[in-house]
Amino acid sequence: MKRTAPRSTLRKIIKKHKPQLRLAANADLLVHLSFLLFLHRLAEEARTNAFENKSKIIKPEHTISAAKVILKKSRG
């Protein structure tokens, strides 16, 4: 079930962090895309961690360790 990208919400979030910054017309779509890919990477990493632990469920510890790695990678 696909959902539409929360364009206005993304704009608000960026505005909250950086009030002086503006966004181009369709730039928020790319922001949404980057967010999707970030989640994708995070999910893959968490999945890998869960597999390594021979667990069939993704648990918080898997996610935390995955987040550490992926956030570092996504710093740009």
Next chain:
Amino acid sequence: MASRGGGTPAASGASGPAELQLPQGPRGLSPPPPPPPRNYADHNAPRRRRNYPPHTAPRPLPALARVSREEAGGGNRWAVTGPAMADRRPRARPGLRRSGHNARAVAQTGSSVENKSKSVRSTLAKQGLGVFPDLRNGTPRLMLKRVMQNQPQVSPLAPQISNHEDTKEAHSEVPSQRVSSMGELQLPDVAPEDTSTTVFNMKKKRRKFSISEFERAAESRLPQYQAQSALDSTVMTRSLRMSVGSLLAPDTVEKRGLLRRPKTRRAVDMQAFEGRVEQNLLKSKGQNDLVDSQSASVIRTSMLTSDAEMMMNSTELFVQPLLDEESQNKLSALEPQLSDSKTSAQRSPISDADQEEARLEGLVSSVSTNQERTQRYSKSTGLDDEHVDRMSHVSPETPAKQGEEKQDHSQQSNPVAKISVTEEEVVCSVYRWNSSLPSKSSSTHLGSPVTLNVSRMHLRQVVSHIIEDLEVSDTEEEMINTENGVEQKKIFQEAAERGASAGHSEHLEKKLAEKAELQITAGHASRGETEVAPSAGKEVEEGSTGAHSSPRAEHEITRGIGAESLGRPSHAFSSFEKPEVTPVDEIDEQGDELQDQAMMLNLDSSVGEPAEDEAEQPESQEVSMKTPTFVRAPPHKLLLSAKPAKASAPSSPLKLLQPKTVPKRLRTSQKKPREPQVPRSLIKAIFRHFAKMPVTRDAFQIVEKCSERYFKQLSDDLEAYSHHAGRKTVEAADLEVLMRRQGLVTDKMPLRVLIERHLPLEYRRLLIPVAVSGNKVIPSK
């Protein structure tokens, strides 16, 4: 197919197709010298293969001859002769096979082709076997054939099969070797089909052989196998095998071989499985026991401080922890029905209620469902009824699970205002609440009845005061009162807090006790509640408005107590006041405080409760006071004790008063600016889609935090990039640079591809320029 007979066929074949003896009905030439009849039964007996040596021509010749003859006959003949052939000719398996192969191959090609081949073969045959041998023996198939022929006899089953095969092969050798193959199948089908099937058969047969060998070895050990083999040996089975398609035959053979083992294993598996099941059950039970023990422990702590009645009651609690939930649920369902019966029942069990209240008082502290209760009270005044139901149904039910369920149900149920009932219910519910957190409303109810039971002069005095103050006596009001009472209690609690004086608290507690007693003595529990409720409501209002006067608190408290005989220890109350003296002007804050107070009360009560009655009263007050506040401030501690719940019971008048004020505050206080957040559901959906695995709820929390962090990082980076480019606006190029640095966009993976992959069409259309006819580009730049 007399032609088949040994080398003569060749000659006969050479004689020409015309001389084909195809139509010979009695093809059943006695097994010519060539292939000795396959007697699988005698498989030990030396098997005589055809005369022709494996590599010699005669084999092919005869086959060829036959084939040629049969070919001449035509495909139909093959079909006709096939079965006949199959029946008769025992041939060496390999021979059969090979011939079958050849036949099949030929047959497959089609009648026309076969005809051609026939002609070719016939000519070849005429010319001499030289050519044929090459075809027959030189090709890989022929080689295989030879190998097959030369294979040693296989297991008993094999012989049977081989018999079939031999016969089939023999048939196949006949000019319609293909036909014979078909015949093997005993399916006079179209040639091509047969050939295909026969080909398949051939393959299967090979397998059978291998298996048969194995089985042979095993046969000696396994009588079953032999029996099976015996069965197999029957013509029927053979025919079936062949007819049904060799597909099944080999499988059955294999399966038979495998069947033995599982039998022994299964026995063990079952036992192990049962053992595991038992273990699981034990584990589940253990968990349940743990839960019960925990609740019981809580109850016990409270109980210890309480009277002997409490102790007795505690035992009951433990006995029926599980029942509570069920009973609660049932009760809630049956509330309307029980309402009538409840009133009567309530009166009778008042004594019981008292006892329960006593317990509850002790337990109230432990119960922290004020918030819930308040909510529920606000929702509906039917709590009273529910409580009544509970009372009647399950006196010692442990509230743990009931409370929540009950309250939900109760709230939904029609609130037949029966304050007396509510009181009783409160008593019961309080009792229950103590054992379990969720039952707020019950606690409030319990408060009042409990106070009734408790013989505390001070409470009674308070109650009397409350009664005097209370004016509303309608049933509706009663109902409202019950709710208001809860609110009142809350207010009391608040006021007590504001008073910030232990003495006040104690005094208040006394008053509450008095109130409770008064209520009891009044004999109009409902009225008492209503009286208490309105007074409590008034007090609540006062308190809400910011009255920090201890006397007010006392008033409120007394009212609250009157509404709910929370006999809990003054300790709880005092302690309650102390920690939370923070003046609360707004209801929300009050609600929070109440909640905190309830927490404290709960804690204190659990620690040590000098006076059950007192505790109950303040608790009830708190509950009543807290219910409205809690409603306003939902996310606050859900762990609040049952006291607030108790208070909620009789605060019907309070409810009348509070709704007027509460909404105002709600609007003003709830205008907290919401931080923009990516919707949780979206994050969940995306993450779950990408993870393809179940994810725990806690993991989702972490994902949310990560996403927030990510957006923060993202905005920093974008700002840096745009600033570096001397712009104040973030452009798509900046985004691309970011993704490139993140490693998402590479030389191999352009941004466009990512867009196409992950974004829906609408967005793709916006991002990727597409050229359309008319020298137009969309989106237009």
